[in-house]
Amino acid sequence: MSHSGFSRFCRWVLICSVLTLFACAGFSGRDLKPGESALAEVIGSMGIPAMNWKDPDGREQLAYPRGPAATKTFMVFMAQNGRLERIEQVLDMEHFARIEGGKSDMASVLRLLGPITSRNDVYFKARDERVLSWLFCDSWSQEAYFDVLFDATTGIVRTTQQRPNYVGPDGVAPSCGH
Numbered sequence: 001m002s003h004s005g006f007s008r009f010c011r012w013v014l015i016c017s018v019l020t021l022f023a024c025a026g027f028s029g030r031d032l033k034p035g036e037s038a039l040a041e042v043i044g045s046m047g048i049p050a051m052n053w054k055d056p057d058g059r060e061q062l063a064y065p066r067g068p069a070a071t072k073t074f075m076v077f078m079a080q081n082g083r084l085e086r087i088e089q090v091l092d093m094e095h096f097a098r099i100e101g102g103k104s105d106m107a108s109v110l111r112l113l114g115p116i117t118s119r120n121d122v123y124f125k126a127r128d129e130r131v132l133s134w135l136f137c138d139s140w141s142q143e144a145y146f147d148v149l150f151d152a153t154t155g156i157v158r159t160t161q162q163r164p165n166y167v168g169p170d171g172v173a174p175s176c177g178h
Contacts, residue, residue: 027046027066028066028072028074028087028089029042029045029046029064029074029076029084029087031045032045032046032084032087033084034083034084034085034086034087035083035084035085036083036084037083037084038082038083038084039060039078039082041084042062042076042078042084046062046064046074046076047064049062049063049064049076050063050064050065050114050115051063051110051114051115053111057080058080058082059077059078059079059080059085060077060078061075061076061077061078061111062075062076062078063075063076063114063115064076064114065114065115067137067176069135069143070117070135071091071135071136071137071143071176072089072091072136072137073089073090073091073113073114073115073134074087074088074089074090075087075088075090075114090112090113090114091113091114091134091135091136091137091146092136093139095112095113096113096146096160096162098112099112099148099157099160100157101157101158101159101160102156102157102158103156103157104156104157105154105155105156105157106130106132106150106155106157107155109132109148109157113134113146114134116132116133116134120132120133120134120135120145121133123152128151128152128153129149129150129151129152129158130149130150130152131147131148131149131150132147132148132150133145133146133147133148134146135165137176138162138164138173141175141176142164142165142172142173142174142175142176143164143165143167143173143174143175143176144162144163144164144165144173145162145163145164145165146160146161146162147160147161147162147163148160149161
């Protein structure tokens with residue numbers, strides 16, 4: 001490789017490294033400051049949310065699915081004054097425990113956990129049951145699914161369950177890498 005070719009290659013590697021670093025900085029919004037960052041800064045850092053909700057009092061909530069295979073979802077909470085209140089990673093046991101069979105409905109579950117992909121939304125006609133599934137990293141740092149089973153007619157939660165994401169011939173759930 002000539003000297004000029006090597007220089008171009010090094011410049012390209014440096015640019016890719018810097019872009020990767022900046023892309024990762026906005027992954028969870030860790031570059032944002034509660035009480036200071038405005039909505040425009042949140043969107044500039046984290047992008048357009050997959051879902052968002054506006055409350056009558058002016059508060060806003062934004063959902064950001066992230067990670068390999070979307071194993072994390074960050075909820076951004078904006079205060080009435082338009083400033084960042086807090087950011088929470090919601091695909092965890094603490095948030096799953098808030099879902100109550102017989103009480104929670106589909107809208108409240110989506111607001112708590114964020115969006116799913118269409119392949120994680122299954123209807124069982126014989127049971128009149130709709131199952132929504134979120135892929136997440138379990139306590140053992142392996143991929144698992146958290147399923148919420150709804151009465152399809154009323155939209156009320158029947159029950160929840162957790163199951164490993166068994167993939168491949170060895171039957172072992174993939175590691176989340178952390």
